[in-house]
Amino acid sequence: MSVRCLFSPAARSVVQLSPAAGLLCGRLPARSSATRRSMSSVRQMDHLERTLSNFRQNALYPAQVCGIVDESETVKRLRIAVHPDFSFKAGQWVDFFIPGVETVGGFSMCSSPGLLQREGVVELAVKYTKHPPAHWIHSAVCCLLPSQCTVGSRVAMRVGGDFFFNPAPSDPSVDLLLVAGGVGINPLYSILLHTSGLLHLNHASGGRDYKIGSAHLFYSAKNTQELLFKSSIIEACREFPDKLSCDLHVTQQSADVESHLQPFVSRGRITEEELRSHVDPQRTLCYLCGPRPMIEAISSSLLDFGLPKTRILFEKWW
Missing domain, CATH: 3.40.50.80 (Nucleotide-binding domain of ferredoxin-NADP reductase (FNR) module)
Incomplete structure (x- = not known):
């Protein structure tokens, strides 16, 4: 069965994430530059601040973890079934929303658009850190986190990034x-x-x-x-x-x-x-x-x- 079947027609409508995430799966406004200016310049910027000037899609799509493997001792690779309308260009990243985790992750996709077209999945390879989204992906049940990442975990993702390779058939070779x-x-x-x-x-x-x-x-x-x-x-x-x-x-x-x-x-x-x-x-x-x-x-x-x-x-x- 195609993984696309994980998403029923109802999944095309607005889907509520947890109150901690505070976001809807649908079309989201971009954060204002005034918000960024009000942030402290001393601490390290989080993913949303750091990529504020980058292109990002408006649509936020539901997704479901359908595979987890150890790529190395410090890196886990997630295989994620995505919404039928999800699309990206090779090299782009996703805003990664986890129900119950306030911090939004930012991870580059390590799979190709061809895999998405064939199987309806994308892949992320995430290195262990204590940053909450990465920690959630790597951790067993932990008192600091509402849950752990397992096969079947539901998340939401939004594509962004100006770093990609997407040639048209008529483009000259490079x-x-x-x-x-x-x-x-x-x-x-x-x-x-x-x-x-x-x-x-x-x-x-x-x-x-x-x-x-x-x-x-x-x-x-x-x-x-x-x-x-x-x-x-x-x-x-x-x-x-x-x-x-x-x-x-x-x-x-x-x-x-x-x-x-x-x-x-x-x-x-x-x-x-x-x-x-x-x-x-x-x-x-x-x-x-x-x-x-x-x-x-x-x-x-x-x-x-x-x-x-x-x-x-x-x-x-x-």
């Missing part, structure tokens, strides 16, 4: 350079999967749809255990060796790298020489997501290589 650090891989994995899906469509049409160039992923994490989605990334690169490629970096690996990963994994940080070999100022479009120092250093290097500022896109989660 070469993608994707650079990720830690869980910053989430939106870039979505973009890589979407690129792979477009390559399949192009192959099926005999080359008539989507002019897809190459895509190269640089991905850095502490160790191979924290390299999320590594098997799927390598599989995609092997499926389209002339189009997709990757360099996986580990910065704090003490054990030997597994033999099947060795051709793809390097120790140490991403170097300027490696970056430069994948930059063509006329063709490269770069997407960056990771820790702030990494993004700032790589952005500076790319500018030094002659890549126009307009072709360097980054998602800031700080």
